[in-house]
Amino acid sequence: MEEKLGIAGSGAIATGLAACATRTSGHLLWARSDASAARATKAIAKACERLGEEFDTANVTVTTDVEQLRGATFLVEAISEDAALKRELLARLGALADPSAVLSTTTSSLSISDLAAASGVPDRFVGLHVFNPVPRMKLVELAYPAEATAASRERAAALCSALDKEAVEVPDLAGFVVNRLLFPYLFSAVDFMHETGLPPASIDTCMQLGAAHPMGPIALLDYIGLDVSVAIGDAIGAGVPQSLRDLCAAGALGRKAGRGLYPPEFYAR
DSSP states (O other): OOOOEEEEOOSHHHHHHHHHTTTSSOEEEEOSSHHHHHHHHHHHHHHHHHHOTTOOGGGEEEESOGGGGGGOSEEEEOOOSOHHHHHHHHHHHHHHSOTTOEEEEOOSSSOHHHHHHHHTOGGGEEEEEEOSSTTTOOEEEEEOOTTOOHHHHHHHHHHHHHTTOEEEEOOSOTTTTHHHHHHHHHHHHHHHHHHHOOOHHHHHHHHHHHHOOSSOHHHHHHHHOHHHHHHHHHHHTOOOOHHHHHHHHTTOOBGGGTBSSSOHHHHHO
16 A cells, blocks of 8 residues: 555544554554543454454554644544534644645545535545445445545545455435435334334344345444434434434443443343
């Protein structure tokens, strides 16, 4: 890989990307706190172990000093799906980045043009929508602002190839392709569950065995995170079931919280 990644974020997407890059050296991951940095270091090491011997966790440096990202050739914003927070961080990254560096966002639903404008360098900006878990999921949806240069687009596509991903260029529409089509289906499964009284496992089993889906819709919502799912639903204008908002308000965010559409005992097993 020719690029030196500078990843801003410490969650699953950020650490998954970092792990995928560790076949080559010189990459950086910035975390906001020492605790986040420690968690990110463990997550990267675990992912590298699963990926195989050619992926070396020593090839990525985890730091809490955002200034170290100045040395990256390709910067990736990978924080939570909050438009205001992303704009603020991208403006900061745009100001510190090398003039030749490409900036990107891993947003799953927000406007690429809007985030590109916030970065201050829309000509060197791309949308890099990767999917969780990053080491296993092959697709990357690439979306560009109108100002993005041909060189920026080529470098983004080359990066995807170097990460062993399949890039598909998609329009800059809320939710792009996958989420725009997927979430109305997921939300309809929640509505159906309430209408029929069927337990989550029954619906998921039907869709896994009857439609060959690797994961049922209820389990998938819990895996994604109900807070993230609500944010995506609102961004694409899909009808978010009130029950999901109620669960979020109660802190039942899905798998990461140990309770969600599936009850706590399901995650305690």
